[in-house]
Amino acid sequence: MATAATSAERAEPILHLRGIGRRFGGVVAVSDVDLTVRAGERRAILGPNGAGKTTLFNLISGEYPPSTGTVELFGRDVTAAPARTRARMGLSRTFQTSRLFGGLSVEDNLYLAVLGVGDGHLRLVKTGADGELRDKARAMAEDVGLGDRLDVMVSELSHGEQRQLEVGMARVAQPKLMMLDEPAAGLSRAERVTLTETLLALDPSVTLILIEHDMDVALRVAEWVTMMHDGRVIVEGTPAEIRANETVHALYLGSHG
Numbered sequence: 001m002a003t004a005a006t007s008a009e010r011a012e013p014i015l016h017l018r019g020i021g022r023r024f025g026g027v028v029a030v031s032d033v034d035l036t037v038r039a040g041e042r043r044a045i046l047g048p049n050g051a052g053k054t055t056l057f058n059l060i061s062g063e064y065p066p067s068t069g070t071v072e073l074f075g076r077d078v079t080a081a082p083a084r085t086r087a088r089m090g091l092s093r094t095f096q097t098s099r100l101f102g103g104l105s106v107e108d109n110l111y112l113a114v115l116g117v118g119d120g121h122l123r124l125v126k127t128g129a130d131g132e133l134r135d136k137a138r139a140m141a142e143d144v145g146l147g148d149r150l151d152v153m154v155s156e157l158s159h160g161e162q163r164q165l166e167v168g169m170a171r172v173a174q175p176k177l178m179m180l181d182e183p184a185a186g187l188s189r190a191e192r193v194t195l196t197e198t199l200l201a202l203d204p205s206v207t208l209i210l211i212e213h214d215m216d217v218a219l220r221v222a223e224w225v226t227m228m229h230d231g232r233v234i235v236e237g238t239p240a241e242i243r244a245n246e247t248v249h250a251l252y253l254g255s256h257g
Contacts, residue, residue, distance in 0.1 A: 014039045014177055014207050015060065020069035021231075022055055029055040031231040033069070039176075043209045044222035046242070048251060052231035053211045054096060057181055060209075061093050062086045074176065087116070090176035094166045094183060102155035106146050106165060109154055110137035113169040136172060144168035144198060160191035167198060171206075178202075180210040184217045196220055219243065227251075 017035040021028070030052040037043050045053050058064045060071060062083035070079045074089055101109050114133050141147050144164045154162065163183055170178050183199075184192050192214060199221045202208060212218035219225070219239040227235040227242065229251050235242065242248050 012039050013037065014041075014074060015209075016070075016072035017060070018070045018072070020056070020059055020066050020071065022059055022064060023067045029231055030059065030066075033228075033231075033233055035226065035233070037177075037207060037209060039207055040204055041207055042221055042223045043207075044218040044225045044239075045209065045211050045228060046215075046218060046225060046248075047228035050230075051228040053228055054181055055231075056228070057093065057179055057209075057211060061091060061179060087173070091179070092170040092173045092175035092177070093179035094170050094181055096181045096185070098162055098166065100154045100162060100165060100169075103153065105151050105153055106141055106157070107134070107137050107150040109165060110140050110168055110172050113137075114140075114172045116173070140168045140172040143171070145194065159186050160188060160194075163187060163191070163195065164198075167195070171202075175206060177207045177209070180208070180212075182211055182213060184212055184214040192217055 013036050015035065015037040017033055020030060020033045020035075022030045033052075033056060035056075045056065047053050055064070059066050060073075062078065062081060062085070066079065070077060072078065073086060073091065076089070078086055078089070101112070104112075111133055114136050138147070138150060141150055144167055146161060146164055146168065149157065149161065154165065157165065163186070167180065167183060170180065180199075184195055187195060196217050199208065199210075199217075208221070210218065210221065219242065222239055225235075225237060225239055225242045226233055227245075227248055234251075235245055235247055237245065
């Protein structure tokens with residue numbers, strides 16, 4: 001087993017799911033999922049379309065309440081806590097469908113992201129605190145390769161640049177746990193390489209969970225992989241173990257070859 005994974009095993013758990021399930025009417029989207037993620041871990045959640053990955057993300061982040069089970073985040077039971085509470089605790093995430101503000105600039109989007117984890121109020125009169133938040137926004141734009149696009153409207157960015165911005169917005173809040181939902185979706189090969197390098201360069205103290213269809217990105221970034229199918233966890237292991245697993249080949253790799 002990789003040294004990094006061993007380090008993560010020694011760290012304290014940052015997320016515990018126990019028997020988590022979610023129904024939508026008669027449809028079971030997630031069923032009886034147990035999951036433990038430790039501080040500083042790099043975890044990928046894989047599976048074919050309809051496996052329940054994004055629903056699981058929504059249960060962790062508080063977008064949906066679970067039908068069964070409990071969610072423990074940073075040592076606290078947050079099963080009934082709303083998404084905003086979990087965000088204030090240090091959870092940040094992106095979504096499959098962009099939630100960027102297309103009519104605002106790159107800098108303004110990043111500014112609103114960092115403002116949202118503070119008091120969350122826009123001010124009519126600028127203060128010193130606003131200047132500090134703007135500085136953070138501009139620094140993050142540099143970090144994600146958008147330093148020369150600060151004044152560009154988000155609607156004018158390429159798809160790849162919008163994905164870079166989404167990662168920046170998730171990072172600028174200085175989260176303890178960052179969850180990325182298919183960050184490589186729709187990216188060119190060169191953009192996927194840039195994204196992978198960005199994720200590999202993350203602060204080791206930040207815990208990362210990502211859903212990703214691009215196996216090259218997921219298995220290069222992750223130390224531990226959880227494989228889902230039909231709403232359940234069916235396999236867990238290191239990237240090497242997942243690559244060699246016949247069930248994974250049959251259910252996922254083979255169908256997406």
